[in-house]
């Protein structure tokens with residue numbers, strides 16, 4: 084068996100063990116804690132607290148508390164675009180206006196938020212687990228290598244604060260990321276869509292090993308990407324459409340220097356493009372410090388960092404530049420270029436999106452909704468976090 088596949092399967096097993104054990108441990112612990120706090124009241128007694136002193140009533144309380152705790156776990160309820168209609172009617176407006184002012188001040192925040200959503204949904208579903216800070220008991224997904232370059236957390240915090248002011252303890256951080264990334268794409272000149280809502284926030288982050296293995300690598304080949312996305316029920320077409328998100332934002336040179344200097348060296352790469360890559364990335368040793376700007380949905384957007392390669396806009400008529408680049412052998416990362424050149428239906432998809440901007444916009448919007456519907460694992464304790472970086476208690 085291929086080593087990567089085996090590693091992924093081992094990761095799946097450890098994650099699934101983790102997924103199944105954690106809710107149980109959490110439920111038991113929190114029920115015991117609640118029991119310690121509430122039992123004297125429930126029993127109407129002033130006796131000191133100690134398990135041995137509880138009568139049968141305490142076990143009834145324990146069972147009840149266990150039930151209540153388990154009820155607050157992920158259950159895969161249907162999402163709905165009108166979920167906050169009565170409880171927080173202004174939610175869409177609040178998210179849009181905070182996003183608009185943040186992106187106006189710092190254009191980099193639009194791609195950053197979009198990438199946050201992808202990295203959230205790929206690990207334990209769209210549950211805002213990527214936002215949780217490390218605690219003495221639990222590491223953070225933020226600190227695992229593929230996530231170390233994520234930004235945009237402050238924008239999500241700003242949106243959440245505004246929402247807590249308007250409708251306290253109502254809108255989940257997971258819904259905030261989903262709405263904000265939709266607005267990010269619109270602000271970049273891309274398509275828009277209606278976001279189904281009612282996600283809940285997981286109380287726990289995934290373990291570092293699962294986080295690392297759950298995210299696609301810039302060195303992945305087509306088969307590895309298809310396998311990675313299929314774990315979330317996203318097929319090759321979904322994967323190809325979603326990859327168009329990499330039209331915007333930036334990539335660090337360390338992710339592509341191998342394509343011009345090292346192990347992933349691509350002899351068929353467009354020579355002019357290879358030259359530009361080399362210029363933006365002076366050599367593998369400097370990889371950490373250099374940045375390369377990817378293309379944008381709209382040509383007017385610039386980040387002001389590093390070397391820039393401006394693209395033509397993704398318009399209805401001329402299609403998406405990301406896919407045109409692949410056909411011209413100008414894929415920045417190995418994982419981009421692998422989407423084209425092998426022949427068959429995969430090449431047809433890339434050719435279609437490169438020529439038909441409407442087809443790309445339609446599929447991208449549809450697939451963002453599909454990716455956004457991935458729930459946290461069954462039984463994961465969930466809540467509406469009051470602060471996105473920490474669980475409620």
Ligand code: HEM
Nearest residue numbers: 194195198201232299300301325328332333334335338418
């Ligand atoms: C197909 C597999 C994918 C791979 C291997 C991949 C890999 C990468 C890498 C290596 C970077 C540069 C990160 C850095 O240098 O800090 C990046 C940037 C980015 N990716 Fe992807 N990506 C993939 C799919 C996606 C998807 C599905 C989305 C969203 C739906 C997405 C959104 C973005 C965005 C917006 C950026 C720019 C972030 C910024 O400028 O802050 N990517 N991606």
